[in-house]
Amino acid sequence: MTYAKRFDGRKFDEIRPMEAKVGIIKRATGSAMFKMGNTIAIAAVYGPRDVFPSFLQNPSRGLLRCHYDMMSFSVTERKRPGPTRRSNEISRVTESALFPVVDLSKFGNTGFDIYVNILQADAGTRTAGINAAALALADAGAPMKDLVCSVAVGKVGDKICVDLTKEEEDYKDGATDLPIAVLPRSGKITLLQMDGNMTQKEIKEALEMGKKAVQSIKKLQVKALKDKYKGAGK
Amino acid sequence: MSKSYVETLADKDARTDGRKFDELRKPIKIELGVSNKAEGSAKVTWGETEVFVGVKMAIGEPYPDSPEDGVLITGAELSPMADPEFLSGPPGPEAIELARVVDRGIRESKMLDTKKLCVRKGELVWIVFVDIYPLNNDGNLIDAASLAATAALKSAVFPKLNGDKIVYGDFTKTKIPLNLMPVTCTVVNIGGKSMVDPILEEEKNFDARISVSVSEKGDIHAMQKGGNVGLEIDQVDEMIGLAVKKSAEIRKVLK
Amino acid sequence: MGKILIEERQLVVPGEELAEGMDNLPGEGAFREDDKILSLKVGLAHIDNRLLKVVPLGGKYLPKDGDTIVGKVVDIGMYGWRVDFGWPFFATIPLRDGSREFIPNGADLRQYYTFGDYVACKITKVVGSKIIDASMKVPGTRKLSNGRLIKVQPTRVPRIIGKQGSMISLIKEHTDCFIVVGQNGYVWISGGEPDKQLLAVKAIRQVEKEAHGEGLTDKISEFLKKESK
Numbered sequence: 012m013t014y015a016k017r018f019d020g021r022k023f024d025e026i027r028p029m030e031a032k033v034g035i036i037k038r039a040t041g042s043a044m045f046k047m048g049n050t051i052a053i054a055a056v057y058g059p060r061d062v063f064p065s066f067l068q069n070p071s072r073g074l075l076r077c078h079y080d081m082m083s084f085s086v087t088e089r090k091r092p093g094p095t096r097r098s099n100e101i102s103r104v105t106e107s108a109l110f111p112v113v114d115l116s117k118f119g120n121t122g123f124d125i126y127v128n129i130l131q132a133d134a135g136t137r138t139a140g141i142n143a144a145a146l147a148l149a150d151a152g153a154p155m156k157d158l159v160c161s162v163a164v165g166k167v168g169d170k171i172c173v174d175l176t177k178e179e180e181d182y183k184d185g186a187t188d189l190p191i192a193v194l195p196r197s198g199k200i201t202l203l204q205m206d207g208n209m210t211q212k213e214i215k216e217a218l219e220m221g222k223k224a225v226q227s228i229k230k231l232q233v234k235a236l237k238d239k240y241k242g243a244g245k
Numbered sequence: 246m247s248k249s250y251v252e253t254l255a256d257k258d259a260r261t262d263g264r265k266f267d268e269l270r271k272p273i274k275i276e277l278g279v280s281n282k283a284e285g286s287a288k289v290t291w292g293e294t295e296v297f298v299g300v301k302m303a304i305g306e307p308y309p310d311s312p313e314d315g316v317l318i319t320g321a322e323l324s325p326m327a328d329p330e331f332l333s334g335p336p337g338p339e340a341i342e343l344a345r346v347v348d349r350g351i352r353e354s355k356m357l358d359t360k361k362l363c364v365r366k367g368e369l370v371w372i373v374f375v376d377i378y379p380l381n382n383d384g385n386l387i388d389a390a391s392l393a394a395t396a397a398l399k400s401a402v403f404p405k406l407n408g409d410k411i412v413y414g415d416f417t418k419t420k421i422p423l424n425l426m427p428v429t430c431t432v433v434n435i436g437g438k439s440m441v442d443p444i445l446e447e448e449k450n451f452d453a454r455i456s457v458s459v460s461e462k463g464d465i466h467a468m469q470k471g472g473n474v475g476l477e478i479d480q481v482d483e484m485i486g487l488a489v490k491k492s493a494e495i496r497k498v499l500k
Numbered sequence: 501m502g503k504i505l506i507e508e509r510q511l512v513v514p515g516e517e518l519a520e521g522m523d524n525l526p527g528e529g530a531f532r533e534d535d536k537i538l539s540l541k542v543g544l545a546h547i548d549n550r551l552l553k554v555v556p557l558g559g560k561y562l563p564k565d566g567d568t569i570v571g572k573v574v575d576i577g578m579y580g581w582r583v584d585f586g587w588p589f590f591a592t593i594p595l596r597d598g599s600r601e602f603i604p605n606g607a608d609l610r611q612y613y614t615f616g617d618y619v620a621c622k623i624t625k626v627v628g629s630k631i632i633d634a635s636m637k638v639p640g641t642r643k644l645s646n647g648r649l650i651k652v653q654p655t656r657v658p659r660i661i662g663k664q665g666s667m668i669s670l671i672k673e674h675t676d677c678f679i680v681v682g683q684n685g686y687v688w689i690s691g692g693e694p695d696k697q698l699l700a701v702k703a704i705r706q707v708e709k710e711a712h713g714e715g716l717t718d719k720i721s722e723f724l725k726k727e728s729k
Contacts, residue, residue, distance in 0.1 A: 036295075036380060037293055037381050037383070038382060055326040059560060059587075059588055059629070060588050078333060080322075082280065082297065082322075083301060083376040084282060084286055084300065085283075087414040088303075088413045089301035089376075092336075112514075112515075118629055119629050120589070120629045126325055128326060128378070130280050133282075149513065149514050149542050150558055152541060152560065154531075155514035155515065156514065156531060156533070158515055195515070196515050237511055240511055240542070240712070243557060243712040250647070250648050261648065263702075
């Protein structure tokens with residue numbers, strides 16, 4: 012059976028409706044909320060700040076450390092609070108996704124800590140988390156050469172799709188989840204994961220679709236950053 | 246800020262943010278349904294303090310000593326997201342105290358009708374998880390979390406049951422049966438003067454603190470003293486009186 | 501011949517193109533990639549001939565030589581004093597720069613500044629992130645007592661001080677308070693009654709919030725006059 016029409020009626024290369032807001036946590040150096048469909052991620056950045064224990068300090072550049080977590084009530088079956096192997100892995104890949112654009116060479120011996128928390132989960136949580144984290148880093152004044160835009164591409168049944176929902180991930184005829192992160196200026200991929208079943212050709216097609224689609228994420232991120240300072244300058 | 250400053254102001258009957266001793270912060274707001282996967286959820290904005298609370302339900306065996314009662318489990322995660330001084334890792338003493346104080350307010354007021362949470366005596370009961378997540382800490386997490394917990398429980402519905410199993414993701418329209426609505430109000434004592442609703446700088450400089458959980462009838466169900474300075478009975482009485490008085494104002498936000 | 505792609509004081513974000521052409525140069529807050537100059541920060545672009553820089557609108561204070569900062573004394577040793585000014589590493593006031601008075605050998609350094617004292621000091625040296633030296637000998641430095649500290653967004657400090665100190669002088673006049681604004685965003689307020697100090701705090705917070713508005717000085721003047729009654 013062909014996946015003729017998406018459950019929510021979107022086009023196959025269309026991202027869910029998104030919302031973004033910057034500066035939502037007053038105590039943090041930088042913060043942001045990013046919503047993709049029904050998935051809501053919140054990110055807070057503190058830095059530059061000290062690094063403990065001190066043997067972890069790197070004198071030639073600041074450290075970038077990410078801590079991903081989900082609120083217990085963000086999912087249908089309660090998630091016990093505390094780190095899991097999954098949250099640990101997502102923390103690592105989020106760091107790698109952001110690392111190439113952040114220039115912390117002038118922040119030796121210090122670190123930037125990014126906290127990502129999921130308030131409501133409907134697939135694509137790590138991608139919403141990365142989008143929020145990139146905004147929070149920019150809000151915190153970390154020197155960045157580009158923004159980072161993340162979306163899950165993949166295959167639902169027989170169709171290559173962008174931004175899968177939970178319902179699509181659970182599609183009875185099989186689905187593949189392929190979260191990616193893209194640097195919007197260069198098109199370079201900084202996050203690449205996959206689980207499912209796809210051919211090399213299909214993967215390439217999915218990546219190209221994703222690279223195009225993230226331009227709308229970048230637009231929203233730029234708007235969110237500029238909205239915070241409406242009235243400043245020109 | 247040096248302790249002497251907050252205390253210096255207290256001696257002059259003043260507070261760092263200009264409030265009177267019996268004045269709550271403004272605004273105090275509740276937003277319901279902030280997470281559609283939760284059986285009930287609320288976000289409380291209390292001045293600049295912001296707290297999320299979510300309610301999740303599970304089904305399981307009752308405790309052996311209360312075979313016909315549902316179970317309430319309250320937890321708090323003080324994520325470093327909300328305050329750079331919070332540490333990553335398992336809940337520390339501050340998180341545990343926060344959870345237990347909020348829990349006591351709900352439990353002792355018998356807000357949850359635990360008998361109505363029994364599915365089959367001795368075998369199957371509803372388990373209610375209340376999880377507290379501060380988003381931004383500007384002091385008085387106890388009162389903000391307590392209000393959010395009460396609001397989240399008040400709006401919470403049962404998930405659908407298929408035999409003895411929960412159909413996750415499917416909610417009924419049946420609200421969880423509740424009795425009273427407890428509200429917690431915290432009063433701190435600084436330099437002998439009592440003041441309600443401490444902001445962060447007052448929390449870092451108080452002598453003692455009392456959190457009081459009150460239900461609609463004005464009955465007190467739970468109390469917790471914090472801080473390292475001893476209080477006279479008169480002071481305790483004064484602080485409780487102030488807390489009970491202001492709890493009515495907090496309750497108004499619940500509507 | 502290169503092309504400049506933005507206007508003076510245009511709000512830009514990381515990765516946004518500022519100019520093209522190898523004859524244009526990246527200043528603070530900008531970087532070069534191939535033949536383009538792009539922004540590293542969320543901030544306002546400044547064009548200085550061929551130099552493109554971006555002045556950030558947010559983020560923590562980065563210590564700079566010559567800045568006057570306000571901080572708290574957190575350690576005392578034979579070397580001098582260490583001051584916490586909100587940076588991951590403390591500033592060091594070496595013994596020889598500790599005071600305009602002569603500090604005799606074996607003196608009790610706590611008599612000068614003790615744990616918990618606030619000081620306004622001037623940064624004399626910054627090496628990397630870890631080494632920040634400061635002096636209490638130069639003009640504009642002093643021990644701060646009997647007051648309160650508030651923290652403002654460091655990027656708003658110029659607005660709070662105002663052109664030639666006009667904004668902060670306005671606030672000082674109307675509140676009879678002594679106020680020191682550190683470049684690190686730490687502001688010390690002392691003198692005056694609690695309600696006057698609170699008025700100063702409110703005025704400063706308002707400048708902080710509306711730093712981008714027009715006619716802010718008049719607005720604050722109105723506010724202070726009204727509240728002073």
